[in-house]
Amino acid sequence: MKQASGIVRPKGWWQTLQRLFLFAVLGLFCIYYLVPLFVMVSTSLKSLAEIREGTLLAPPRAINGEAWAKAWSTACVGVRCNGLAPYFMNSVLMVVPAVLISTFLGALNGYALTKWRFRGADMIFALMLFGAFIPFQVILLPMARTLGELGLAGTIPGLVFVHTVYGLAFTTLFFRNFFIGVSDGIVQAAQIDGAGFFGIFFRIVLPMSIPAIVVTVIWQFTQIWNDFLFGIAFTVGESNPVTVALNNVVNTSTGVKEYNVDMAAAIIAALPTLAVYVLAGAWFVRGLSAGAVKG
Amino acid sequence: MAGISLKGVRKNFGATEVIKGIDLDIEQGEFVVLVGPSGCGKSTLLNLIAGLETLSAGDILIGGRTVNDVPPRDRDIAMVFQSYALYPTKTVRDNITFGMETRGVPKAAQAAALKEFAGLLQIDHLLDRKPGQLSGGQRQRVAMGRALVRKPEVFLFDEPLSNLDAKLRIEMRTEIKKLHQRLGKTVVYVTHDQIEAMTLASRIAVMDEGHIRQLADPETVYEDPVDLFVAGFMGSPPMNMLAGRLVRDGGMAVLCDDGPSQIRFPLPDRIAGRVAGSEGRDVVLGLRPETIFAAGTQLPGPDRFLFERPVVVDEPTGPDTMIVFEIGGQDLIARVRPKDARPPGAPFRFEVEMDRAKLFDARTGLRL
Numbered sequence: 001m002k003q004a005s006g007i008v009r010p011k012g013w014w015q016t017l018q019r020l021f022l023f024a025v026l027g028l029f030c031i032y033y034l035v036p037l038f039v040m041v042s043t044s045l046k047s048l049a050e051i052r053e054g055t056l057l058a059p060p061r062a063i064n065g066e067a068w069a070k071a072w073s074t075a076c077v078g079v080r081c082n083g084l085a086p087y088f089m090n091s092v093l094m095v096v097p098a099v100l101i102s103t104f105l106g107a108l109n110g111y112a113l114t115k116w117r118f119r120g121a122d123m124i125f126a127l128m129l130f131g132a133f134i135p136f137q138v139i140l141l142p143m144a145r146t147l148g149e150l151g152l153a154g155t156i157p158g159l160v161f162v163h164t165v166y167g168l169a170f171t172t173l174f175f176r177n178f179f180i181g182v183s184d185g186i187v188q189a190a191q192i193d194g195a196g197f198f199g200i201f202f203r204i205v206l207p208m209s210i211p212a213i214v215v216t217v218i219w220q221f222t223q224i225w226n227d228f229l230f231g232i233a234f235t236v237g238e239s240n241p242v243t244v245a246l247n248n249v250v251n252t253s254t255g256v257k258e259y260n261v262d263m264a265a266a267i268i269a270a271l272p273t274l275a276v277y278v279l280a281g282a283w284f285v286r287g288l289s290a291g292a293v294k295g
Numbered sequence: 296m297a298g299i300s301l302k303g304v305r306k307n308f309g310a311t312e313v314i315k316g317i318d319l320d321i322e323q324g325e326f327v328v329l330v331g332p333s334g335c336g337k338s339t340l341l342n343l344i345a346g347l348e349t350l351s352a353g354d355i356l357i358g359g360r361t362v363n364d365v366p367p368r369d370r371d372i373a374m375v376f377q378s379y380a381l382y383p384t385k386t387v388r389d390n391i392t393f394g395m396e397t398r399g400v401p402k403a404a405q406a407a408a409l410k411e412f413a414g415l416l417q418i419d420h421l422l423d424r425k426p427g428q429l430s431g432g433q434r435q436r437v438a439m440g441r442a443l444v445r446k447p448e449v450f451l452f453d454e455p456l457s458n459l460d461a462k463l464r465i466e467m468r469t470e471i472k473k474l475h476q477r478l479g480k481t482v483v484y485v486t487h488d489q490i491e492a493m494t495l496a497s498r499i500a501v502m503d504e505g506h507i508r509q510l511a512d513p514e515t516v517y518e519d520p521v522d523l524f525v526a527g528f529m530g531s532p533p534m535n536m537l538a539g540r541l542v543r544d545g546g547m548a549v550l551c552d553d554g555p556s557q558i559r560f561p562l563p564d565r566i567a568g569r570v571a572g573s574e575g576r577d578v579v580l581g582l583r584p585e586t587i588f589a590a591g592t593q594l595p596g597p598d599r600f601l602f603e604r605p606v607v608v609d610e611p612t613g614p615d616t617m618i619v620f621e622i623g624g625q626d627l628i629a630r631v632r633p634k635d636a637r638p639p640g641a642p643f644r645f646e647v648e649m650d651r652a653k654l655f656d657a658r659t660g661l662r663l
Binding site for chain 2: 183185186188189190191192193194195199203204207208
């Protein structure tokens with residue numbers, strides 16, 4: 001910010017015109033992106049009667065929270081009519097351990113691959129990176145068998161396991177690229193100071209890597225929370241995550257299509273990723289400025 | 296009792312041999328400076344002593360104990376890094392006490408040691424800051440504090456001053472020397488700066504391509520370099536190197552091409568005696584800038600040689616002025632008093648102290 005305002009720009013009516021044009025285009029794109037969200041929110045707050053009038057873009061005449069309450073606690077998911085709440089909890093129980101474990105292991109991997117170089121470290125990293133490019137569909141069948149053998153088929157711990165394993169490629173990549181920029185001297189100094197592998201990791205390296213942790217957590221949380229394929233393939237009925245339940249809410253029809261409930265349910269399912277982005281984003285910025293230490 | 300002995304030390308990185316067999320004995324309390332151009336292996340050698348690199352061959356002994364397989368933390372050493380390598384998330388206080396904490400030193404002893412060295416290094420007012428809030432010189436002091444506070448037998452310094460500005464570098468240099476005099480611990484210090492080496496060392500090891508070319512006290516390294524490499528590396532401005540041929544002409548002399556004509560530098564008896572009978576040999580004559588000055592401006596001595604050349608460039612440095620002149624198309628530098636300086640183009644009478652000249656074999660580079 002400070003620097004951007006310092007750069008000297010040419011002045012004149014032509015430049016002003018160019019800037020006006022620039023902002024007009026940007027504004028247009030902004031609207032283009034925001035309209036669907038607006039329609040979702042306003043539809044979720046309308047009554048069914050108002051929706052049937054077909055005024056899609058009009059704001060609701062009166063705020064009506066019924067659709068939200070129904071989506072949360074009484075909407076029918078298949079034959080069970082408990083709303084999204086239990087499935088939302090499933091997702092939380094899945095995403096929290098999966099994010100924590102995969103982030104922690106990724107940090108440990110990245111640290112070992114960069115600061116404790118061993119023969120074949122580059123090879124191992126290349127292979128792990130390869131894991132990031134395997135399409136989800138390819139591993140469905142072998143993973144299903146593996147979960148069966150482990151006795152985790154159809155359970156939330158099973159899903160945690162899948163997401164942890166599949167996320168390792170990404171988390172390792174993030175942390176490896178972060179740690180490669182951390183001076184080796186710091187690790188050497190800590191070694192001379194008498195700290196060991198885990199001592200240096202927990203007391204020196206991990207506190208330095210808050211920016212990397214935040215990026216990884218945002219990424220992993222978004223990926224795992226929004227996942228549909230693993231959720232529908234590896235869980236059944238009561239253990240479905242919220243994404244699968246949302247699909248079922250929308251597809252379960254009891255004669256009338258309740259658009260307001262569908263919209264409320266969709267927003268509920270999307271809220272946590274938004275929240276993580278906003279909360280962690282603040283940390284992210286703080287982490288970046290705190291980490292900007294030379295040497 | 297903590298000298299350091301290196302016996303036949305070698306280090307390879309893959310197929311590249313970085314340290315090619317080094318033997319070095321460092322006495323307890325000595326200040327040894329490893330100096331050399333970048334890539335000569337001096338930092339690698341220091342890391343081997345620290346235990347941050349594993350030996351390929353040979354033995355390292357610290358205080359009489361073979362430490363080849365001893366990890367860094369058990370070698371009773373402390374190290375100061377070029378990048379300072381402070382822990383960025385810890386306060387200055389925690390940076391300094393971290394080593395004692397990992398070793399389980401009682402809190403009271405930690406506090407006492409911290410107080411002692413923070414006072415000594417004048418960083419007591421900075422203890423609650425993070426490294427990011429410190430200036431370069433302050434970080435340097437904290438890094439020193441972290442090394443000192445453990446009271447090890449051996450200190451290792453890896454170019455600790457090269458990130459500081461010129462003024463601060465000189466200040467810290469003096470301070471390091473004071474600390475060494477006060478604590479009397481063994482120090483191994485790596486630098487590429489030959490002035491740092493000269494000012495700090497009790498002995499200098501001049502390194503090149505994985506070998507120690509010369510190991511001696513600063514005066515000997517400066518006045519009695521074993522070969523062209525050492526002679527050219529030590530000294531600023533560097534020694535003038537003049538290619539020529541040995542001739543007999545009354546006494547022995549070095550004959551150098553000088554454009555259409557030639558110039559003869561007569562050798563003093565001391566040097567002449569060593570090269571008697573080898574007329575026609577290609578040699579390099581080494582003349583330090585301070586041994587060439589304006590004729591008649593210093594007390595007369597034996598074996599002076601006078602010649603005249605036009606000034607090419609004059610470079611005042613304050614206390615002295617460097618006069619650049621040419622012999623046979625080669626630039627030479629003389630160090631004269633500022634008031635003797637002449638503008639470019641003016642003829643200048645030079646006087647050379649041939650008694651301090653060095654003579655090298657042009658083929659092997661060895662001192663004659």
